[in-house]
Amino acid sequence: MCLGIPARIVGEPNENGMAQVEILGVTRWVSTHMVPDAKVGDHVLVHAGFALEVISEQFALETLELLREAGIVEDEASALEAEPTP
Amino acid sequence: MSADLSAAFRDPALADGVVRRIHAAATRPMKIMEVCGTHTMSIAKNGIRGLMPQAITLLSGPGCPVCVTGNADIDLAIEIARQPGVVLATFGDMMKVPGSYSSLAREKADGRDVRVVYSPLDALSIAEREPDREVVFLGVGFETTAPTIAITVQEAARRGLGNFSVLSLHKTVPIALEALVNDPSVEIDGFILPGHVSVVIGTRPYEPLASRYGVPGVITGFEPLDILQGILMLAEQLRDGRAAIEVAYTRAVSPEGNPHAIAAIADVFEPADAEWRGIGVIPGTGLSIRTRYAAFDAAKRFPVQPPEPRQPKGCQCGDVLRGAVLPYDCKLFGTGCTPEHPIGPCMVSSEGSCAAYYRYTDHGRG
Ligand code: SF4
Numbered sequence: 001m002c003l004g005i006p007a008r009i010v011g012e013p014n015e016n017g018m019a020q021v022e023i024l025g026v027t028r029w030v031s032t033h034m035v036p037d038a039k040v041g042d043h044v045l046v047h048a049g050f051a052l053e054v055i056s057e058q059f060a061l062e063t064l065e066l067l068r069e070a071g072i073v074e075d076e077a078s079a080l081e082a083e084p085t086p
Numbered sequence: 087m088s089a090d091l092s093a094a095f096r097d098p099a100l101a102d103g104v105v106r107r108i109h110a111a112a113t114r115p116m117k118i119m120e121v122c123g124t125h126t127m128s129i130a131k132n133g134i135r136g137l138m139p140q141a142i143t144l145l146s147g148p149g150c151p152v153c154v155t156g157n158a159d160i161d162l163a164i165e166i167a168r169q170p171g172v173v174l175a176t177f178g179d180m181m182k183v184p185g186s187y188s189s190l191a192r193e194k195a196d197g198r199d200v201r202v203v204y205s206p207l208d209a210l211s212i213a214e215r216e217p218d219r220e221v222v223f224l225g226v227g228f229e230t231t232a233p234t235i236a237i238t239v240q241e242a243a244r245r246g247l248g249n250f251s252v253l254s255l256h257k258t259v260p261i262a263l264e265a266l267v268n269d270p271s272v273e274i275d276g277f278i279l280p281g282h283v284s285v286v287i288g289t290r291p292y293e294p295l296a297s298r299y300g301v302p303g304v305i306t307g308f309e310p311l312d313i314l315q316g317i318l319m320l321a322e323q324l325r326d327g328r329a330a331i332e333v334a335y336t337r338a339v340s341p342e343g344n345p346h347a348i349a350a351i352a353d354v355f356e357p358a359d360a361e362w363r364g365i366g367v368i369p370g371t372g373l374s375i376r377t378r379y380a381a382f383d384a385a386k387r388f389p390v391q392p393p394e395p396r397q398p399k400g401c402q403c404g405d406v407l408r409g410a411v412l413p414y415d416c417k418l419f420g421t422g423c424t425p426e427h428p429i430g431p432c433m434v435s436s437e438g439s440c441a442a443y444y445r446y447t448d449h450g451r452g
């Protein structure tokens with residue numbers, strides 16, 4: 001539950017500090033409040049819809065592969081779909 | 087040994103080398119506790135216990151936020167969900183956790199408006215879209231999650247939302263570990279510390295473990311090889327009679343943590359007493375919402391009185407969380423209590439110790 005999932009920022013943040021990221025093949029809005037200096041193209045660690053920290057591309061790829069091996073990616077991917085309201 | 091290694095480790099030769107060095111360093115009995123549910127899962131799944139020398143005992147600690155949430159707190163959330171007009175939003179992990187008399191999943195089946203969200207911001211959006219409803223977010227988690235809730239409360243204040251509040255059951259890790267070290271019924275020689283919690287808070291809050299109590303800790307990633315590396319660093323410290331907080335996860339953790347996250351936590355929350363399942367109340371390990379954000383504090387907005395809490399009969403989840411017993415010491419483990427029919431929260435959450443033992447090992451005995 002305390003895991004961050006690597007994602008890549010694909011758009012500029014809006015006026016609410018929300019930016020679009022690509023995460024596990026899904027596009028989602030995440031908050032950039034904790035990473036105000038992050039830029040489009042940067043990799044970030046995402047937890048519960050928030051970018052926690054900017055990470056290197058290499059670390060992002062490694063972490064993703066590990067999550068996949070550990071079978072955690074499926075859990076998180078289904079959590080991404082959990083947004084309930086239309 | 088090498089058969090195990092090649093199955094679980096991407097670089098078996100490297101892992102084999104680390105395991106050899108751990109055996110060489112284990113010159114005395116060492117009790118090492120991991121305090122992160124993801125570590126618990128990874129250790130169980132990759133058979134790391136089986137690779138340890140006789141002298142090293144690996145204990146699972148209170149690292150699953152859902153598991154350490156006390157029954158009284160879950161009962162409180164359920165009672166709030168029963169109030170008219172309330173939408174209770176929370177993370178999926180919380181749904182099946184049994185309280186004293188019910189669970190949020192059962193309340194939902196009974197017609198209460200309980201919704202699973204991925205992010206606290208999703209709960210905020212519900213409040214914006216449904217102004218006639220009282221949206222309460224049930225906040226559970228450690229320092230990784232706390233800043234996300236803090237920023238959500240700041241956003242709610244900024245947007246002037248009058249129908250959004252948070253029931254904060256958050257807990258903070260470092261002081262809880264000091265309490266465990268002081269517990270005479272548990273012996274801990276070293277800690278494998280959580281990687282992603284530390285991304286947020288850095289290494290400093292753990293320093294007293296080493297400097298005041300002489301118990302070393304190593305912040306570790308969750309890859310099996312990372313964990314072996316962490317165990318090796320601990321074993322070497324213990325062999326040499328040193329106690330320091332070290333980082334085996336330099337790729338992501340800085341000593342200061344993330345200053346924006348820490349500032350948000352400090353703005354919205356203040357330290358409070360928190361009840362940990364199995365450990366009891368530990369002063370200063372909870373996060374309650376500061377008076378200036380009182381309008382967003384569900385505990386203040388809904389002064390409900392849940393019935394006296396009670397514990398499930400025979401469940402030793404609390405002892406498991408303190409590292410006092412292992413899951414298979416519980417008489418119900420695997421018989422009366424399984425992931426399909428969990429009795430205690432340690433069997434509910436996929437990162438709970440009982441569930442990890444049940445799922446990945448020969449019921450923990452192998
Ligand atoms: S096996 Fe079930 S009943 Fe036993 S301690 Fe674990 S959660 Fe409780």
